[in-house]
Amino acid sequence: MTRETAIRWVAKPIVFTSALLPLVWLAWVVATSDLGPKGPLGANPIEYVNRHLGDWAIRFLLMALAVTPLRGITGWAQLTRFRRMLGLFAFFYVCLHMSSYIGLDQFFDWRAIWKDIVKRNYITVGMLTFVMLLPLAITSTKGMVKRLGGQRWTKLHRLVYPAGIAACFHFYMMRKGVQLEPIVYALICAALLGYRIAAHLKKKAARTAKGAATRVAADASRDRGKAGAPAS
Amino acid sequence: MLIKIAKPSDVKPSEITPKSLYLDRRRFLKTAAVAGAGVVLGTIAAPAPAHAARGPKLEGVVKSKWNLETLGEKLTDYDAITKYNNFYEFGTDKDDPSRNSGAFKTRPWSIAVEGAVEKPGTYDLEDFIKPHALEERVYRLRCVEAWSMVVPWVGISLANVIKHFGPTGNAKYVAFETLLDPKQMPGQNRRVLKWPYKEGLRIDEAMNPLAILAVGLYGEAMPNQNGAPIRLVTPWKYGFKSIKSIVKMRFQADEPPTSWNEAAAREYGFYSNVNPTVDHPRWSQAKERRIGEFLKRPTLMFHGYAEEVAHLYAGMDLRKQY
Numbered sequence: 001m002t003r004e005t006a007i008r009w010v011a012k013p014i015v016f017t018s019a020l021l022p023l024v025w026l027a028w029v030v031a032t033s034d035l036g037p038k039g040p041l042g043a044n045p046i047e048y049v050n051r052h053l054g055d056w057a058i059r060f061l062l063m064a065l066a067v068t069p070l071r072g073i074t075g076w077a078q079l080t081r082f083r084r085m086l087g088l089f090a091f092f093y094v095c096l097h098m099s100s101y102i103g104l105d106q107f108f109d110w111r112a113i114w115k116d117i118v119k120r121n122y123i124t125v126g127m128l129t130f131v132m133l134l135p136l137a138i139t140s141t142k143g144m145v146k147r148l149g150g151q152r153w154t155k156l157h158r159l160v161y162p163a164g165i166a167a168c169f170h171f172y173m174m175r176k177g178v179q180l181e182p183i184v185y186a187l188i189c190a191a192l193l194g195y196r197i198a199a200h201l202k203k204k205a206a207r208t209a210k211g212a213a214t215r216v217a218a219d220a221s222r223d224r225g226k227a228g229a230p231a232s
Numbered sequence: 233m234l235i236k237i238a239k240p241s242d243v244k245p246s247e248i249t250p251k252s253l254y255l256d257r258r259r260f261l262k263t264a265a266v267a268g269a270g271v272v273l274g275t276i277a278a279p280a281p282a283h284a285a286r287g288p289k290l291e292g293v294v295k296s297k298w299n300l301e302t303l304g305e306k307l308t309d310y311d312a313i314t315k316y317n318n319f320y321e322f323g324t325d326k327d328d329p330s331r332n333s334g335a336f337k338t339r340p341w342s343i344a345v346e347g348a349v350e351k352p353g354t355y356d357l358e359d360f361i362k363p364h365a366l367e368e369r370v371y372r373l374r375c376v377e378a379w380s381m382v383v384p385w386v387g388i389s390l391a392n393v394i395k396h397f398g399p400t401g402n403a404k405y406v407a408f409e410t411l412l413d414p415k416q417m418p419g420q421n422r423r424v425l426k427w428p429y430k431e432g433l434r435i436d437e438a439m440n441p442l443a444i445l446a447v448g449l450y451g452e453a454m455p456n457q458n459g460a461p462i463r464l465v466t467p468w469k470y471g472f473k474s475i476k477s478i479v480k481m482r483f484q485a486d487e488p489p490t491s492w493n494e495a496a497a498r499e500y501g502f503y504s505n506v507n508p509t510v511d512h513p514r515w516s517q518a519k520e521r522r523i524g525e526f527l528k529r530p531t532l533m534f535h536g537y538a539e540e541v542a543h544l545y546a547g548m549d550l551r552k553q554y
Contacts, residue, residue, distance in 0.1 A: 036524070037309050042327060043316035043523050044379060107527055112516060120514055176377075176514075177424040177495055179324050 007081055015082055019089045022056045023096070046104045053097040058167045060090035061133075062188055065164050069195040084140055087160070091137040094130055122173035125166050132163040161196075164189050287453030287460075293386050296367040298442075300384070303370050308381035310450050312523045317457045318375065319476055320424050321410065321417035328419070329457035336416055338461040338477075347407075347483040350398030357461055361447060363396055364388035368451070369444055371467035373474075374506045374535045378515045381523050385465050387446035391439045399435065399483045407432040407488035408464060409480035425491050431464065431475035432488035432502070434544075442467060442540050445478070468534040468541045470504045501554035505545065506535035510554050 001010075026049065029040055037043040064086040071079040106113050116123045136157055138144070145153045168189045172182035300307065319329035322336075341357040366386055374380045394406070412428035414420040420427045437443065446465045447454055454460040459476025466473050472492050482488070492500035499513050508518045508531040519528035534541050545553075 037312035037315055043309070043312035044326070044521070046521070046526070047379075112519070115516060119511060120516075122514065174514075175324070176492075177320065177324070178422075179424060180422060181324075 003078070007078060012082070012085065015085060019060065019085070022052065022093075026052055046100075050097065050100045050105055053093055053100055054171070057090055057093035057097045058171055058185055060086055060093055061160075061164055061167055062185065062192065064090055065160065065189065065192045069192055072195070072199060088137060088140060091133050094133055098126075098130060122170050125173065126170040129163050129166040129170060132159045132166065136160060136163075161193055164193065287448065287455055289452055290366060290386050290448045293366045293368050293448075293451060296369050298369045298371060300370050303372070303382065305372070305382050306524075307370070307384055308523050313381060313383055313449060314455045314457060316523065318377075318471065319419075319457055319459065321419045321427075321429065321477070322457065323419050324424060330455075332418055333456035333460075336456040336460070338456065341461050341479075343462070343478060344480045345397050345482075346480065348400045348402035348485065349483045350400065351396075360393075361388055361462075364392045366447070367444070369446075369465070371442075371465060372535050373465075373467065373471055374520060374531065376470040376472060376500070376504070376512065376515065376517075378517065378520050378528075378531075379523055380520045380531075380535075384450055385444065385446040386448035386451060387444035387465060389441065390443040390445055390464070391441060393445060394435075394438060397483075402485045403483035404435055404485050405432055405483070405488055406435060406438045407480075407482040407484060408475045408478050409482075410475055411477045411479045425495055428479075429475060429491045430488065430494075431473055431490050433464075433466065433473075434487075435483075437466070437541075437544055440541055440544065442537060468505055468537040470500075470506060472500070473504050503545070503550075503553055505541075505550065505554075506531060507533060507550055507554065509533075510551055 030045075030049070033039050033041075035041060035045045039045070041048040064083055067079050067083040067086065071077060102108060102113060106116070117127050118124070136159055139148060139153065139156060148156065168182065168186040171185055172179075175182050315330045316326045317329040318326070319333070322329040322332040339357070342354050343357065343360050344354045345352050366388060368384055368386050370382065370384045372380060373383050408431045410429035411417065412420065414427075433443070444465050445462050446459070447462050449455070449458060454463065459474075462478050463476040464474045464478065473490075487502055490500075490502060492504075493502055506517070511517060517531055520531045521528045532538070
């Protein structure tokens with residue numbers, strides 16, 4: 001089996017199926033168990049469903065953001081092959097999370113939903129996250145990459161950084177008081193973005209150093225040329 | 233006019249034991265006996281289950297005018313009331329309190345009564361409760377997170393407790409404090425809030441007949457996760473005002489600081505009355521989800537207790553004094 005078939009027909013299906021498990025588990029529990037206070041979803045099953053989907057949305061978003069740093073650290077270039085799938089799963093769970101808020105929590109009370117979006121900061125920030133992720137999901141196909149051109153596509157997809165930050169804010173603001181869990185997510189996000197900043201600065205420093213080195217070399221040869229030139 | 237000449241064999245009025253006291257004595261003995269049996273059984277039936285067994289039945293509980301018939305609503309399931317809790321001293325997830333409070337020791341327990349009061353002192357829980365009748369009060373409970381329940385509390389009238397200790401003219405407010413014990417309350421090891429938890433009421437709010445200090449629910453001693461052994465219940469206010477596991481009651485002239493107000497003043501005011509028209513930055517308060525129901529229902533002013541409490545806030549701008 002070549003590496004290509006291994007990725008395409010083994011690794012990718014495994015990742016894909018695993019990424020569906022949180023949803024499959026939830027659907028199975030909702031369909032088969034007692035939704036009362038004794039059941040696995042507790043006394044407020046709607047809240048449970050909404051939080052479960054939100055948890056997985058932010059987890060997949062952080063996993064997608066972890067691909068590039070992991071590739072940098074391990075040197076395993078094939079990791080990039082999974083980035084799009086993880087990002088799309090993040091968007092998938094974001095959509096489910098939003099649907100459960102609209103359909104289960106608010107039961108399609110559009111007026112209340114609009115008021116929530118305008119008035120409640122954590123919901124505003126949550127919606128903003130969705131709005132930032134939407135164009136990324138739309139332009140995730142190979143065709144779109146070609147149509148946009150690599151550079152523009154890359155530029156657009158940098159939106160995932162503010163989206164990650166916004167998602168962490170959304171989670172932190174939603175919880176009352178100073179709670180540990182959203183802080184842990186925010187720290188992971190900070191580390192993943194911090195890696196990129198560090199890598200970028202290092203590259204820039206290397207470029208200027210290299211640039212300076214070539215300049216020095218050029219100057220030296222020019223001087224040498226001058227020195228070597230016959231006096232006129 | 234009837235003139236009654238006392239015979240020497242007659243029982244003098246001063247010798248009659250008040251009904252509440254003898255009921256209380258019987259209640260106490262039975263409760264102690266049941267609790268004792270529980271301890272014995274508990275030691276045999278080790279290891280303890282993840283969820284603590286139900287508390288001993290409280291004896292001598294009298295029905296109040298706030299009962300299931302007058303309220304006309306369905307009681308929330310016992311499991312929902314005892315497994316879906318906000319009690320951050322035991323963790324911030326809803327099921328943390330029921331999982332982490334099993335070993336919480338609520339006996340011996342004493343309550344310090346301090347400040348502008350005639351009978352200050354530290355009272356043993358039994359002595360604190362004993363002078364007062366145990367009543368069942370079926371109340372709605374509204375959390376600021378926009379969910380609600382109907383809980384059959386058992387408790388004593390806070391007004392009676394206050395009268396018993398005799399507040400002086402300077403007692404304009406009552407401040408309450410929860411136990412501070414990070415060893416027993418693991419949530420206190422993290423600074424989610426400034427521990428110990430603090431709450432307070434204006435004295436006229438505290439004297440309102442609706443306010444109680446609850447020592448049980450569903451006719452049984454208070455489960456640890458619901459604020460054992462004694463907690464405040466003020467059904468017209470958001471749930472976080474109803475401070476749990478109380479160890480201190482202080483009468484004072486100034487408005488006391490309260491925990492959630494300290495944490496986020498814009499979100500949680502001193503009064504925190506249930507008010508569907510005053511928006512909270514985090515949750516719309518116009519509706520609530522009754523635990524066990526799918527569709528949200530509209531929230532009532534003062535959570536349906538306007539008749540009893542609205543006069544307390546006459547002339548106040550409840551948008552500013554939320």
